Amino acid sequence: MSFLEIGKIINTHGLKGEVKVITWMDSPEEFEKLSYVLTKKAGQEIKLLIDTIKYQKNNIIVKFKEIPTIEVAESFKNAVLFVPKEELGDLPEGVYYIADLIGCEVYKEETGEKIGILTDVFSTGSNDVYEIKREGAKNLYVPIIDGVKKSVDIDAKKIVIHIPEGLEE
Numbered sequence: 001m002s003f004l005e006i007g008k009i010i011n012t013h014g015l016k017g018e019v020k021v022i023t024w025m026d027s028p029e030e031f032e033k034l035s036y037v038l039t040k041k042a043g044q045e046i047k048l049l050i051d052t053i054k055y056q057k058n059n060i061i062v063k064f065k066e067i068p069t070i071e072v073a074e075s076f077k078n079a080v081l082f083v084p085k086e087e088l089g090d091l092p093e094g095v096y097y098i099a100d101l102i103g104c105e106v107y108k109e110e111t112g113e114k115i116g117i118l119t120d121v122f123s124t125g126s127n128d129v130y131e132i133k134r135e136g137a138k139n140l141y142v143p144i145i146d147g148v149k150k151s152v153d154i155d156a157k158k159i160v161i162h163i164p165e166g167l168e169e
Contacts, residue, residue, distance in 0.1 A: 003082045004099055006037065010059070012074055017067040019076060021060050028060045033089070037064075037081040048081075100154045106132050109150045109162045115140065118159060130161070142167060 007023040023031060036049045048064040055061070067073050091097070098121045106115045116134035123129075124143075132140040142148060142161060150160045 002085045003038070004085050004088065004097060005080055005082045007031075007081045009039075009073075009076050009079045009081065011077060012070050013056075013061045015070045016063070017069050017073045018054075018061050018063045019067065019073050020056070021062050021081065022058070023060055028055060028058070030088075031060055031062070034083060034087060037083055039076065039079040039081050041076070041079065094152075096152060096154060101130075101152070101159070104152075104154075104157045104159045106130070106159045106161060109160050115161075115163070130159075140168065 006025050007021045009019045010022050011020040012018070013020045021031075025031065031050070031053055034050060036047050039046050039048060046066070048066050051063040051065050053060055053062055067076060085097070101118055101121060104118045106118050107113065108115055116132040116139075118130055119133045119139070120131040121128050122131065128144045130142045130144055132142060134140055140163075142163060144161075148161050148164065150162055152159050
């Protein structure tokens with residue numbers, strides 16, 4: 001079973017065990033589709049059942065059934081939250097989890113030449129940017145706009161892109 005990190009408890013909120021969570025999902029509302037999350041504490045995996053969710057700016061305030069007080073909530077500060085990938089459901093065609101893209105080899109559409117390895121994906125709001133680590137050269141940052149991403153094969157760990165003119169210099 002594979003897992004995806006979906007957020008992190010960054011602080012307590014109030015006295016009744018609520019916690020502030022920064023979510024790494026596309027939108028905070030996606031948390032509402034979940035009934036539980038997992039975390040690790042002292043090397044043990046802990047299942048936290050979601051009781052309620054409130055929204056606060058870019059974060060969410062979550063009440064977990066297993067966290068009844070601020071004292072218990074304190075002990076979960078900085079805990080990374082994750083879920084089995086299957087809990088998130090199927091993605092639409094052409095949409096991929098960043099965790100699945102990272103580590104893929106990236107190739108030029110025009111020549112078939114390997115550019116490097118995808119090491120990160122940044123969201124700028126209007127489009128994503130792929131960070132590609134190249135051997136013997138600076139990292140390449142490619143905006144993923146129309147016509148750039150040509151194919152993605154997660155199973156083969158291979159991405160083919162068209163690099164816009166002038167970007168490699």
